[in-house]
Every structure is written in structure tokens, then in C-alpha cells.
Amino acid sequence: MIDQARQRAREMHTRLTQEMQNLKQKRAEGVNATRELRIVEELRALARRTEAELRPSDTTRAKLRRVQSRVLDEARFLRQWAESPLKTGAVAPSGQELSRLMAGYVELDRPGVIVELGPGTGAVTQALVERGVPQERLLLIEYSSEFCTLLRERFPQATVVQGNAYALGDVLDDLGNPPVASVVSGLPLFTRPLPERQALMSAAMAAMSPGAPFIQFSYALVPAVKGLVGITWSTSRWVIANLPPARVWAYRSDEGVAAVAA
Ligand SMILES: C[S@@+](CC[C@H](N)C(=O)[O-])C[C@H]1O[C@@H](n2cnc3c(N)ncnc32)[C@H](O)[C@@H]1O
Secondary structure (H helix, E strand, O other), X not given: OHHHHHHHHHHHHHXXXXXXXXXXXXXXXXXXXXXXXXXXXXXXXXXXXXXXXXXXXXXXXXXXXXHHHHHHHHHHHHHHHHHOHHHHOOOOOOOHHHHHHHHHOOOOOOOOEEEEEOOOOOHHHHHHHHHOOOXXXXXXXXXXXXXXXXXXXXXXXXXXXXXXXXXXXXXXXXXXXXXXXXXXXXXXXXXXXHHHHXXXXXXXXXXXXXXXXXXXXXXXXXXXXXXXXXXXXXXXXXXXXXXXXXXXXXXXXXXXXXXXXO
16 A cells, blocks of 8 residues: 555656656746746655655555645645745645744743644644643634634644634634733744734733743744834744744743834
8 A cells, every 4th residue: 555655656756847847848938837836846845755755664554644644734735825825825834843843932831822823734733732732722813714624623622713813812802812821823924014013913912921922933034023112032943854944933022011113
């Protein structure tokens, strides 16, 4: 069974290599094929990763199911990205190393819910659960209805809200303003204007006690949120293995200072 799956992944890789060359040829002839090329390149890389993960010595169904599930998640992600690149913000879910690094910033002893903004297919959510966060403490706010359905299946005890994470204050109001222990965000913040990012950060800080972290991963060299009084940040090491390489930013507010635009 594993051998057949590897063979299919290999054939897919060969076909996609051919398609990639066709598209490069079209581009050389002046046809705008940049988006198609990016999709085909990602699918080709996905086929290669799938083949590499399915070693001939792996005989268990469980292994095959795990790989299938991961590949399906990557394909779902890629489709969402192709439909709306700015909202999805990445072509693939965060890898395990980055997800675990994000989850490591959550302070389990702080009382309150742990809010995840833009959980996608649940890569970071899974790392949070593995870190010891009970699903009941999770509030997941996600735009995509397809991802919300998946999240409800995977984390049945978590609260999943399909909606706009930038309306965090309203979502918390609707839920009776529970105390918030940490905010974990996978949102592609740079696709929104700075005042919107600042407003989101201010709403998050207002819901948390001073010093609680707003945890954000980013591929950028500069902070996504700046110009707020009383907010400091620290950054992690780079996770080179992630696609693309990323690092974690933890923003915190000072005691007794409201996070407002400077
Ligand atoms: C870069 S992906 C990160 C997904 C996941 N956290 C991960 O690390 O694999 C961004 C996610 O944020 C979601 N998203 C983007 N804008 C959003 C918004 N305004 N409200 C809620 N979700 C949003 C996208 O649908 C996507 O699932």
C-alpha cells in the first residue's frame, strides 16, 4: 500500500515537473503565468515531500493516514491561497517546529481562554493541545468556512467562531467577555493597514492582563504592529525549516498602560 502511494506521488512529481516547464516556456513567450507557476511549483514540492515521507519500511495504515491527512491539509491550504491569497497569507500550514515554538509561548498558568486568530487547518491548535491546553479553553476565530468545519471535527470541545478576527472585541463581547490568557495569531497582518493592526492589538491587550502575550508568527524582518504606547515585543530564533522561514513575535503590554496609537 505504501509502495503504491509512493509510486503515485512520484508520478505526480514527474507530471508537475513537465507542467512547470510548459508554464516557464509560456512565460518566456510573454504569457502571464506567474500565479499558475507558483501553484504548480507548490504542488510539485508537496508531491516530493509526500514521497519522502512514505518510506518503504512504513507498513502501518496509521502512518499512511497521517501522511494523507497532512497532504490533504496542504492541498486545502493551497486551494484557499489560490482563491484568496491575501486572506490566506501562506501557501501551506505552519510546520510542526514553528507550531510548537508558538505554543511554547502560551503561559498555561494564566487564567482564561486562549484565543487563536486565523487557526487555518489547526497546525498551531494541535501544538497547543499537545502542550497541554485543554480544548475547552480554546477560542478559535477563523474566516474560512471550510477550515471552520475541519476545526470543529478536529477539536470538538473548542469554541470555533466563523468570523473576522479583527472584530475580536465584538466576538469577546458576544461570549460575555471571558478573561483571556493569551492570544495566538496566524493572521497575515501585513495585508491590513497599520491602524487596523493597531486596533486589533489594542483590543487583545484590553482583554488580557498586563504582561500576557500576543503571539504572532511572521516571515518579516520588522514588527507588524508598532506605534502603540506601552507595548513591547521580543522575537524568537528563525525557524528555517518552515516554508517560508518564520519567527515568533511576542507582544506584551506594560502594567497600567492602555495600548493606544502613539
Ligand atoms: C497564514 S494562515 C495560518 C494558518 C495557521 N495558523 C497555521 O499556522 O498553519 C492565515 C489564516 O488566517 C485566516 N484569516 C485571514 N484573515 C482572517 C480574518 N480577518 N479573520 C479570521 N481569519 C482570518 C486564513 O483563512 C488562514 O486560515
